[in-house]
Amino acid sequence: xxxRPMSAFSDEPTLDGYIAKLEKRSEISPExxxxxxxxxxxxxxxxxxxxxxxxxxxxxxxxFVEEGLVSRxxxxxxxxxxxxxxxxxxxxxxxxxxxxxxxxxxxxxxVPTSILTVAASDILALAADYPELARxxxxxxxxxxxxxxxxxxxVGRRSARQRVAHLLMELAHRYNQIGEGxxxxxxxxxxxxxxxxxxxxxxxHVNRSLQYxxxxxxxxxxxxxxxxxxxxxxxxxxxxxxxxxxPEGPRQHPRID
Amino acid sequence: xxxRPMSAFSDEPTLDGYIAKLEKRSEISPExxxxxxxxxxxxxxxxxxxxxxxxxxxxxxxxFVEEGLVSRxxxxxxxxxxxxxxxxxxxxxxxxxxxxxxxxxxxxxxVPTSILTVAASDILALAADYPELARxxxxxxxxxxxxxxxxxxxVGRRSARQRVAHLLMELAHRYNQIGEGxxxxxxxxxxxxxxxxxxxxxxxHVNRSLQYxxxxxxxxxxxxxxxxxxxxxxxxxxxxxxxxxxPEGPRQHPRID
DNA sequence: GATAAGAATTAACTTGGGTTAGTGTGATTT
DNA sequence: AAATCACACTAACCCAAGTTAATTCTTATC
Numbered sequence: 001x002x003x004r005p006m007s008a009f010s011d012e013p014t015l016d017g018y019i020a021k022l023e024k025r026s027e028i029s030p031e032x033x034x035x036x037x038x039x040x041x042x043x044x045x046x047x048x049x050x051x052x053x054x055x056x057x058x059x060x061x062x063x064f065v066e067e068g069l070v071s072r073x074x075x076x077x078x079x080x081x082x083x084x085x086x087x088x089x090x091x092x093x094x095x096x097x098x099x100x101x102x103x104x105x106x107x108x109x110x111v112p113t114s115i116l117t118v119a120a121s122d123i124l125a126l127a128a129d130y131p132e133l134a135r136x137x138x139x140x141x142x143x144x145x146x147x148x149x150x151x152x153x154x155v156g157r158r159s160a161r162q163r164v165a166h167l168l169m170e171l172a173h174r175y176n177q178i179g180e181g182x183x184x185x186x187x188x189x190x191x192x193x194x195x196x197x198x199x200x201x202x203x204x205h206v207n208r209s210l211q212y213x214x215x216x217x218x219x220x221x222x223x224x225x226x227x228x229x230x231x232x233x234x235x236x237x238x239x240x241x242x243x244x245x246x247p248e249g250p251r252q253h254p255r256i257d
Numbered sequence: 258x259x260x261r262p263m264s265a266f267s268d269e270p271t272l273d274g275y276i277a278k279l280e281k282r283s284e285i286s287p288e289x290x291x292x293x294x295x296x297x298x299x300x301x302x303x304x305x306x307x308x309x310x311x312x313x314x315x316x317x318x319x320x321f322v323e324e325g326l327v328s329r330x331x332x333x334x335x336x337x338x339x340x341x342x343x344x345x346x347x348x349x350x351x352x353x354x355x356x357x358x359x360x361x362x363x364x365x366x367x368v369p370t371s372i373l374t375v376a377a378s379d380i381l382a383l384a385a386d387y388p389e390l391a392r393x394x395x396x397x398x399x400x401x402x403x404x405x406x407x408x409x410x411x412v413g414r415r416s417a418r419q420r421v422a423h424l425l426m427e428l429a430h431r432y433n434q435i436g437e438g439x440x441x442x443x444x445x446x447x448x449x450x451x452x453x454x455x456x457x458x459x460x461x462h463v464n465r466s467l468q469y470x471x472x473x474x475x476x477x478x479x480x481x482x483x484x485x486x487x488x489x490x491x492x493x494x495x496x497x498x499x500x501x502x503x504p505e506g507p508r509q510h511p512r513i514d
Numbered sequence: 515g516a517t518a519a520g521a522a523t524t525a526a527c528t529t530g531g532g533t534t535a536g537t538g539t540g541a542t543t544t
Numbered sequence: 545a546a547a548t549c550a551c552a553c554t555a556a557c558c559c560a561a562g563t564t565a566a567t568t569c570t571t572a573t574c
Contacts, residue, residue, distance in 0.1 A: 074410045077496055082413040084406045096399045099392070104403055104501050128388050134395070135356070141398045142353045146361055148405035149341045153331045155413035156339040156457030160531065191551065200413030202532050207553060239334055244361050417561065448521060459562050464523060480570090 013043040013116045017090035018064050021178075022136050024247075032130045039126065041116040046109045053107040059097040061117040065089050068113025069189045073197065074105045082155075083198035085147055086110075086171070090178050095140055098123045111189045143246045150244040155200040158239070163199040164209040165238035168219065172228055173242050188226045213237075270300040270373045274347035275321050278435075279393050289387045296383065298373040303366045310364040316354040318374040322346050325370025326446045330454065331362045339412075340455035342404055343367075343428070347435055352394055352401075355380045368446045400503045407501040412457040415496070420456040421466040422495035425476065429485055430499050445483045470494075 015037055022028055043066065046052060052070065053059065070093065071083045084105060087093045093107060098120040127134040147170075154166050168188075175186035192210070196203040213219045218234045220227045228234055272294055279285055300323065303309060309327065310316065327350065328340045341362060344350045350364060355377040384391035404427075411423050425445075432443035449467070453460040470476045475491045477484045485491055 076414055080414045082410045084409050099396050099399055105406060131385050134391055138395045139356050142356055145402040145405055148402055148409060149362060152341050152405060152409045152412060153339045155409060157333055157337045205531055246357060462561055
């Protein structure tokens with residue numbers, strides 16, 4: 001958390017992070033921006049490894065990560081956990097709460113995290129009034145789905161080393177997208193048991209995989225920071241292709257009258 | 258295919274199947290229905306095990322399954338395939354084509370299949386004019402994402418037997434939703450290698466898993482038909498909970514002015 | 515009804531990753 | 545500076561699932 005000092009938090013909860021993300025993808029008119037930013041948001045501050053939403057909870061608010069790191073996960077009867085996605089600052093989580101009524105998965109933090117929540121009904125009303133936003137929300141949902149597909153491939157068909165390598169590549173890319181690091185260095189705010197939960201492996205085997213990658217000079221770690229030493233090598237190992245992250249934004253000017 | 262005779266195909270491609278699906282979830286006004294059904298659709302007839310879309314293809318049309326069965330999949334360099342989802346008659350596939358430009362996965366048939374395609378720009382224009390439809394498309398995308406999440410759990414954390422059992426339960430439910438079978442019997446239009454691709458297993462191990470389930474009197478098979486003998490038992494084995502299929506439709510009357 | 519092709523099944527053997535039960539190690543707390 | 549805690553790391557052993565390859569069984573097709 002050293003990179004983003006607590007002093008950066010304004011007292012008034014603002015949704016600037018998400019707007020910044022939208023603007024990277026397509027132009028947003030000033031009116032839309034004003035309307036979105038005037039949503040009444042509530043800030044929630046959570047400690048590390050805290051449940052924010054539990055599976056089965058009724059949900060009526062959508063949430064954004066302002067600062068920190070959260071994951072969405074499902075659990076098995078035997079306690080096994082599968083992490084489904086990670087959400088970095090500026091990400092909207094639980095956009096689905098706007099249309100679905102019950103959470104089919106949990107959300108929890110991995111570091112001290114600040115979350116902003118907005119009433120789902122406000123999001124829907126806004127989507128009805130500003131087609132630009134409706135499209136942006138839909139696009140967000142589509143990218144979400146694309147990432148889930150890639151994760152299904154990851155845990156379904158890749159070897160342990162590939163799975164861990166792929167996760168590291170994804171995180172490096174996504175931290176880069178939000179302006180942290182250069183696509184090679186990023187703060188790995190996860191313990192090895194978390195990586196295991198995300199990759200469908202045991203913590204012990206995650207450790208073995210990380211050591212293999214260090215031994216092959218693909219990555220280096222110093223404390224919580226990861227540095228990708230050999231980008232091509234790691235990408236080759238992971239069969240990583242960043243297209244599924246859809247950094248380019250939605251199709252433009254789609255209306256043909 | 259015996260259940261749905263080829264004669265059921267009208268000569269004019271119609272999108273009735275999808276409309277029927279939407280109407281199960283929420284009321285659709287007659288005008289919206291007319292507007293949707295007047296979309297210019299093209300029908301494509303495909304043989305069994307044919308690629309319809311290949312990974313990396315530029316996509317500018319959205320497609321619906323009229324009759325048959327298709328899957329979306331990703332492939333590995335070594336030829337390994339991971340099926341990401343199945344699509345039954347009435348399902349919209351590649352709704353994401355309306356906003357994303359390149360397919361990040363392939364689509365192929367498993368039996369002779371008839372597909373209807375509509376220009377992505379027409380879909381977007383319609384979504385802009387009929388908020389009802391925009392919401393329906395978004396909801397569809399959310400349910401899609403929910404199914405991908407469940408599949409990630411399936412291949413990431415469940416045992417081989419559980420994975421296969423879970424897939425059978427999902428298919429039984431979905432065929433039931435579209436009025437085929439009673440939730441116990443359904444046509445399994447997949448070879449064991451397909452099940453392997455969907456569950457992240459080898460075909461041999463799928464065979465072992467199926468035999469286990471037959472031995473435990475959980476399922477019975479006759480040719481391509483599967484009958485679930487012990488619904489509770491299979492659900493328990495699979496840890497199946499149908500909520501992720503969201504049969505209930507989207508949140509109603511969400512607008513609060 | 516012979517032939518061929520496509521699937522399902524079986525068996526023998528291998529292996530990647532899980533499990534258990536530890537031992538470091540560096541940060542906090544007292 | 546001892547004690548505690550959380551996490552990283554190791555080693556020994558095990559097993560679920562993969563691999564290969566041969567053998568039925570089914571289904572089309574001629």
